[in-house]
Amino acid sequence: DAGVTQSPTHLIKTRGQQVTLRCSPKSGHDTVSWYQQALGQGPQFIFQYYEEEERQRGNFPDRFSGHQFPNYSSELNVNALLLGDSALYLCASNTGTSGRGGYEQYFGPGTRLTVT
């Protein structure tokens, strides 16, 4: 059973460019969340997708947008890249049903984005 997968692993972009990151959730999961992790910090929630719609959003500008496809995979798009967008971008998936009332999120390995 494949876990959460993300592509690409690493990416280098120039200020002002646009980037698209991709995520495939764990089999059986229908909810995808995206997090940004700056060096030395904990991950920060960007947004969450469920049933192809953005369900909730963290404190990130509109330059950050996303999409979820019918197969539950997801994309994170960042426009007009800034140097401060350099970070590890993590995708996490979960299911909306759990026998113990817990909805453990399973994380992918992340995409390391460097903006120069």
Added chain:
Amino acid sequence: DAKTTQPPSMDCAEGRAANLPCNHSTISGNEYVYWYRQIHSQGPQYIIHGLKNNETNEMASLIITEDRKSSTLILPHATLRDTAVYYCIVRPITQGGSEKLVFGKGMKLTVNP
């Protein structure tokens, strides 16, 4: 903002039990305590969670105080592979699994040979 407080770092000898503390004095009745860890340059890994009873799984044990204002994650026999940043998170449980995780800076556990 994160609702938990953890010491920034801790050392532990290999083979010994590692007891990782966490304070969550403002926890609400419908909030669970979750623990994740992140090994260098990897995604966070779920360890365990609990509401008010002590919990144990193949990775660790979670001890929550009776007033639920603090908890301890116990790794019974720490190995070098347990060296990681450990995050204690409180999180409400809602139907549909919509709640996000709010991470703090976590605690760096170093297991020494």
